Amino acid sequence: MRLNSHPWPTSRRYGAKNLRLAPGVVWTNAVNYFAELLDPRIAIAEAPLTGEPPDLQAGEALVVARAVPRRRLEFAIGRNCARKAMTALGYADAALPRGHDRMPVWPVDLVGSITHTGGWAAAAVARRDQGFVAIGIDLEPADELAFDLWDSVCNSAERETLAAICGVTPGVAAHLIFCMKEAAFKCQYPLSGAMLEFADFAVDVDAQAGTFAATYKRAVPGFQMHDRLIGRFAIRDGYIASAVVVTSEPAS
Structure with missing residues (x-):
């Protein structure tokens, strides 16, 4: 099986008009952050991190039984988003336990990813078939990434290049790189099993197309040095x- 990483959807382009590349953007409750970034066959569910935590299945509830309330809310809404996305693909009420590596264990026929930060959570799920x-x-x-994290996430050349391309401050550029490398790590981990450092990826960005390439700086199982994972961002x-x-x- 040949693996390919390429931006989705291949039939549409999202240029600069879709990107607000400036620091200090104003908060609003957007309906969906990921719909324009992913293939339409991928089920997406998103929700604000507010209210009471939704019910969890037994195996899931054990994971956060001793967690602080905020962590329980993030976990429960993230799992609820994942369950809504799985239901859209015909997998209603599927449990999503946590593995020994602390990652979600998806039903064997599905692949997916969950994210939550600040006031929002989202999940994306797709069928293997x-x-x-x-x-x-x-x-x-x-916003700007904490200054003491800059050098662990990216080097000065990466920050300065991205800041110039996207018209943001170096701190926001560092946060952009953090986000892109996190998405790349979460995508490759189920395939390689490799716990990568931020320095193990180099990021190149096409701001007009809203795409980026995360290039491996070392070989890991299933990937060679210089292999690239292609993503979208906004x-x-x-x-x-x-x-x-x-x-x-096949990549188009």
Whole structure:
């Protein structure tokens, strides 16, 4: 099986008019951050992190039985988003336990990814029989990354290049890179089993197309040095959203 990573959807382009590439964007409750970033066959569910935690299945509830209330809310709404997405694909009421590596254990016929940050949660799920092999999504606040994290996430050349391309401050550029590398890591981990450092990916961005490439700087199981994972990103309504998909279909 040949694996391919390429931006979705292949039939549409989302250029600069869809990207608000500036710091200090104003918060609004957007309906969906990931719909324009993913193939329409991928089921997406999103929700604000507010209210009472939705019910969890028994195995899921044990994971956060001793967690603080905020963590229980994030976990429960993230799992609820995943369950809604799975239901849309015909997998109603499927449990989503946590594995020994703390990652969600998806039903064998599905691949997916969950993200939550600040006031929002989202999940994206797809069927393996439609050629989807792995998905990684990440959502981050569109603000400056804490200064003490900059050098662990990216080097100065990456920050300065992205800041110039996207018209943002170096701190926001660092947060963009963080989000892109997180999505790439979450996509590749089920395939490689490799716990990567931020320095193990180099990121190149096409701001006009809203795409990025995360290039491996070392070989891991299933991937060679210089292999690339291609993703999409957008900045809007106070958040950075990034998504990476690997399929078994030929890249277009």
